[in-house]
Amino acid sequence: MTAEQIRETVLRVLGSVAPEAELQSIDPRLSLRDQLDIDSVDFLNFVIGIHAELGIDIPEVDLPKLATLESCVSYLLSKSEVERVKR
Amino acid sequence: MPSLGADMEAGTLAEWRVRPGDGVKRGDIVAVVDTEKAAIEVEIFEDGIVQAILVREGEKVPVGTVLAMIRNEGQPEQPIPPQEVKAEKVAPSAPRPTAAARVPQAPMAALRGLRVSPLARRRAEELGVQLTAVTGTGEGGAITKEDVDRAAATAARPVQAAPPAEERQAGLRRVIAAAMARSKREIPHYYLGTDIDMSQAMAWLAAENLKRPVTERLLYSALLLRTVALAAREVQEMNGFWVDGSFKPGPAIHVGVAISLRQGGLVAPAIHDVDKKSLDELMRDMLDLVKRARAGVLRSSELSDPTITVTSLGEQGVQTVFGVIYPPQVALVGFGRITERPWAAAGVVGARPVISASLSADHRVSDGHRGGLFLAAIGRLLQEPEKL
Numbered sequence: 001m002t003a004e005q006i007r008e009t010v011l012r013v014l015g016s017v018a019p020e021a022e023l024q025s026i027d028p029r030l031s032l033r034d035q036l037d038i039d040s041v042d043f044l045n046f047v048i049g050i051h052a053e054l055g056i057d058i059p060e061v062d063l064p065k066l067a068t069l070e071s072c073v074s075y076l077l078s079k080s081e082v083e084r085v086k087r
Numbered sequence: 088m089p090s091l092g093a094d095m096e097a098g099t100l101a102e103w104r105v106r107p108g109d110g111v112k113r114g115d116i117v118a119v120v121d122t123e124k125a126a127i128e129v130e131i132f133e134d135g136i137v138q139a140i141l142v143r144e145g146e147k148v149p150v151g152t153v154l155a156m157i158r159n160e161g162q163p164e165q166p167i168p169p170q171e172v173k174a175e176k177v178a179p180s181a182p183r184p185t186a187a188a189r190v191p192q193a194p195m196a197a198l199r200g201l202r203v204s205p206l207a208r209r210r211a212e213e214l215g216v217q218l219t220a221v222t223g224t225g226e227g228g229a230i231t232k233e234d235v236d237r238a239a240a241t242a243a244r245p246v247q248a249a250p251p252a253e254e255r256q257a258g259l260r261r262v263i264a265a266a267m268a269r270s271k272r273e274i275p276h277y278y279l280g281t282d283i284d285m286s287q288a289m290a291w292l293a294a295e296n297l298k299r300p301v302t303e304r305l306l307y308s309a310l311l312l313r314t315v316a317l318a319a320r321e322v323q324e325m326n327g328f329w330v331d332g333s334f335k336p337g338p339a340i341h342v343g344v345a346i347s348l349r350q351g352g353l354v355a356p357a358i359h360d361v362d363k364k365s366l367d368e369l370m371r372d373m374l375d376l377v378k379r380a381r382a383g384v385l386r387s388s389e390l391s392d393p394t395i396t397v398t399s400l401g402e403q404g405v406q407t408v409f410g411v412i413y414p415p416q417v418a419l420v421g422f423g424r425i426t427e428r429p430w431a432a433a434g435v436v437g438a439r440p441v442i443s444a445s446l447s448a449d450h451r452v453s454d455g456h457r458g459g460l461f462l463a464a465i466g467r468l469l470q471e472p473e474k475l
Contacts, residue, residue: 019382020350037349039402040306041377048302048374058301 001080006054007073013049017042028069056080088120088142088152089129099147099205100154109137111157114388118154121205130388135159147205202229214239228265259352270414274329275450278409279458283466284432285425285440291472307425308399309369313475315397315420316340316361318464324453325418325446325461326394334417334452343393343413344373346380354380355396355413356389366475401425401442410447417449418458420465 011023014036021036033043047058047066056079058066065075088098099121105111111131118129135157142154158164203211203218204225210232211218221238223230270276288310296304319326319340327337340362343355358364358372379385396416400408401424408421423443430439444465448458468475 017378017381018349020348039377041308041373042381044304044306045374045378051302060296060301060304063301 001054001077003073003077006076006080007069009053010050010069010072010076013046013053016049017045026069028073031067032069032072033067050076054080056083088148088150088154097147097149100142100144101205101208102144103140105137105140105155107137107139110160111135111137121203121208129154131157133157138164204229204231207232207235210235223261228261256351259348259354263352266413267411270411274412274414274417276412276447277450277455277458278445278447279455279462280407280443280445281462281466282428283442283444283469284430285442285469288469288472289425289440303367303370305366305370306373309366309373310469310472310475311399311422312342312344312358312361312369312373312397313364313366314465314468315395316342317468317475318461319395319418320362321464322453322457322461324457325448327417327452328394328415329417329449329451330415337394339394341392341394343396343416344376345396345398346377348380354385354390355393355398356380356385357393359389359392395420397422399423407443408445410445412447412449417452418461419447421445421447 011026014021014032015023018036018038026032026035032038032046036042038046047063050056050066051058054076056076058079062075066072088100100118101121102119103117104119105115105117111117112134113132115131116128117131117137120129136159138156138158140155142148142152148154202223202225207230208218210216211221214235216235216239218230218235221230221234224234225231285307288307292305292307292310299305323336324334326340328335339360341357341359342361343357345353345355347353356376358369358376361369364372376385376389393413393416396410396413396419398408398410398419399422401422404424406423406426408423410419410421412419421444423445425440425442427438428441429436430441444462446458446462448461
């Protein structure tokens with residue numbers, strides 16, 4: 001999976017969690033929670049959505065790595081590489 | 088025709104959502120009824136098959152009139168008895184419209200937003216006017232035929248129509264305004280607050296979440312909802328409605344969850360039977376409810392029947408909430424942010440995670456002493472999270 005595919009998936013899941021958010025205006029280096037004003041329930045819905053779409057397990061300790069769009073993409077990319085190698 | 092309020096004598100059947108021969112399940116919306124105040128979705132409270140529809144769309148009938156006949160599956164068709172008999176059997180008249188069709192109560196009507204007279208509704212249909220865009224000037228902001236005519240005249244000019252999102256927004260704002268104004272006008276609130284040591288709860292939660300896959304994580308809000316429900320079971324005057332000059336205890340404990348919408352406004356749909364659900368079930372319900380609230384697809388029963396409401400503004404950083412009760416409910420519990428604070432226990436001061444809980448309650452129903460017991464129960468239950 002490419003970084004661009006992961007980025008698209010992340011944005012799509014964000015769109016379902018925060019339908020009224022303007023996803024085009026996200027600054028990839030700033031906190032998603034702050035920019036989109038999402039709360040802990042929304043964030044958990046986001047994590048569950050990512051898991052469902054990409055089949056990637058995200059342990060509790062890694063949650064901070066999902067803070068920004070940029071860190072999300074690089075974390076999920078490295079995780080999907082690991083999963084691929086495992087298979 | 089169920090009674091949708093003490094002052095209602097008749098209603099107009101606006102729309103049937105079922106036809107003869109259709110199977111129906113308890114909770115299905117079978118019809119929309121127009122009253123002088125609002126359009127209300129009528130839910131069925133029995134399983135069965137629609138045998139006959141007795142009132143046509145557009146017909147106005149008195150409260151207590153049988154609207155349709157339902158028979159049980161496998162049961163042969165019943166002869167349609169004379170109207171008086173049927174009224175007893177299928178839809179008891181007010182104030183007990185529970186047998187065949189029960190109708191959501193006031194808050195739902197409020198949240199559905201618009202008070203529209205049937206005449207105005209018909210006029211709007213004729214003229215193709217969006218009712219959400221009409222400013223009501225009738226009693227309590229109700230939309231009259233004249234308002235619709237005025238809106239149609241304005242719209243006929245080349246003015247760009249407001250986008251639907253803004254219309255919804257304006258409608259929601261009016262609803263909140265009406266409900267909150269009514270609350271502050273009618274409900275003699277009293278307020279109590281207490282600080283609760285959350286160290287047990289947070290430690291238990293952290294340990295529990297380590298054992299769980301991320302998709303089954305528990306959030307502390309689930310613990311708060313559950314403790315409120317269990318405390319409401321102990322102090323029952325917090326759970327229910329003030330209707331027609333007296334307190335009606337809630338039939339179950341349906342906790343309304345205040346969800347602030349990012350585009351503005353808030354909704355407080357119910358999670359049903361919170362006292363009977365496990366934390367896992369509550370988490371699932373809460374995740375689903377918040378997601379649907381954001382997408383604007385809540386069900387009428389969720390909006391109609393919270394028996395007590397919880398608001399946690401803590402995530403925005405406030406320490407204490409002084410809540411406004413959602414009528415006709417009689418209590419609202421507010422939670423602030425969990426912060427680490429100095430806490431003295433057993434002669435030693437230490438730093439502990441602490442949450443401020445507040446209660447706004449209706450003084451017509453309960454007194455401060457009972458409110459205090461209720462808050463104390465919440466604090467006590469949170470000290471034994473493993474039992475929740």
